[in-house]
Amino acid sequence: MSSAVSETDFVQRIEAVRRFNRFYTRHIGVLHEVLLRSPFPLTEARVIYELAHHEQVTATELAEELGLDPGYLSRILGGLQQRGLVVKRPSASDGRRNLLSLTDAGQESFAKLNADSRNETGAMLSGLTEEEQRSLVEAMHTIQRLLGAQPEHRVPYLLRPHQPGDMGWVVYRHGVLYAQEYGWDEQFEALVAEIVANFIKQFDPKRERCWIAEKDGQNVGSVFLVKHPERAGVGKLRLLLVEPQARGLGIGARLVHECVRFARQVGYRKVTLWTNDCLHAARHIYEQVGFALVQSKRHHSFGHDLVGETWELEL
Amino acid sequence: MSSAVSETDFVQRIEAVRRFNRFYTRHIGVLHEVLLRSPFPLTEARVIYELAHHEQVTATELAEELGLDPGYLSRILGGLQQRGLVVKRPSASDGRRNLLSLTDAGQESFAKLNADSRNETGAMLSGLTEEEQRSLVEAMHTIQRLLGAQPEHRVPYLLRPHQPGDMGWVVYRHGVLYAQEYGWDEQFEALVAEIVANFIKQFDPKRERCWIAEKDGQNVGSVFLVKHPERAGVGKLRLLLVEPQARGLGIGARLVHECVRFARQVGYRKVTLWTNDCLHAARHIYEQVGFALVQSKRHHSFGHDLVGETWELEL
DNA sequence: ATAAATTATTGACTTTAGCAACTATTGCGG
């Protein structure tokens, strides 16, 4: 070793790290007690958690990520499937693999778990001052960086069904963002409000749905699929929105993709949507997913001259 | 909540903390795999670890500290006792309690576990630069402070039998410290060297022992109990030393205490020791433990005029 | 085309853990 002094430092650091590990082992133990109060055994909860953060995973990946025995995991997944929380689809490209994902019920279970855990953490944090919270988070970042947390390769956001509060958020953010980005006036916000009001009033869970994208605990995107008011067997995609700070992560595409998947699943024969030609990012996504422009029509709304467009996708 | 902005921050912090918890859960999982390669199951290892850091604990305290179920712990302790790693003595003051401590074999097992874990952590740390190591440790301190790690009320040091390297350390530190603090010359260091050489050459594990005090992974104290060269049934306490940076923690008293306990246990009828009147701290400890001054004699040694003293304790 | 590797499942087990009931003490209030 280089010198007596630095050797001493080194040994002391080792002990400091070990002390921290003991401390945090204990700390995590306490956290887990909270999860244990949920109807899910801890390991199951962890599996659900991972599933919620992946579009689709294979069992092997999951086992890897959670450090579980494949056999054990297989059984856990079996149980979750039986209870209707997880579905498994054979992979198209590899007959050995199965792609796993949460069902709606699974999503719901996750939402509850997630909320509990979040509240727990929130309660802990709120015992600290603003300044202390900042230091804590910063210290945690430092540790993760130094211990080589490989950038989590799960998607950094989350899709979920709507919850209380989400409708207000949708109206609010549509209003703010379209005003900011396109200068649209409050007529647009009113339109959005009307749409979501109707969605809630006439909600048919079997054939309609809202997806909210969440990132770091905050809403960052939305999309709705509703029955077309006049044309039976046709679904209408509405209110696609992604917050500026969350753009570039593929959230928009993912939202539309989910929408279409759901539309197929519940038996629509066609999905239609109305947008405006100035919304380039959205149009691009619709194109990618396979929608075709079927009609274009000038109109004056929201304080501007616009070109409204109707797009359709055969299922 | 105060404002939209700080609410946003708060939610993001919650997620950051949760992310860290997941990260560290996995990280600790990996650490534990290492321990799992040892002959001890993780929980047993933790129990041994705690026992090594306490003079004597009760099962309840231990369960509390480790967050274990008392029943479960009881069984673990039972197993450790059967394998001769732990002994249990009924408490004098409370008939319900049992005071637990590691046997020699237990100490040895601990030493191995501890070394493995330390090496593991050392290997991890040495992948980082000096600067990075410092940040890491600092971040860990921050977290412990903020999450209210109550100051560990276990003793922050550790007594253990001697290992390779310890004898050299004893000679080296006696030489350095007595020179620094009392100006003694290298004759003293030579004397110490001779004593430890004889200790090793004529070591009788049944009736002789060396204790090394360790703190944060470093040696900080020593004491020896050996057979008196002339008087059968008498033990001689020698080479009591505590590093300046570790004084005030009761390490000296603890070392002498262990010595006396051992002397009683292996059947000596008396313990004697030789010291000098200028070593105030040491004399104070001997007095406290019950030693009596039986002889005082001037001598010139180590480059100084000194007053040598003989102290004795009837067992 | 065959061997080797990968993905997932199953059966048979062990270990780990938690709860509740029970015994032996102790401390306390009347």
Add this chain to the structure above:
DNA sequence: CCGCAATAGTTGCTAAAGTCAATAATTTAT
């Protein structure tokens, strides 16, 4: 000093968590 609540620890029973090896179905590599 008696009775009773509280504490320390043990034991039986049960569930959860995890392991290991064998197997089947594919895919990939040689």
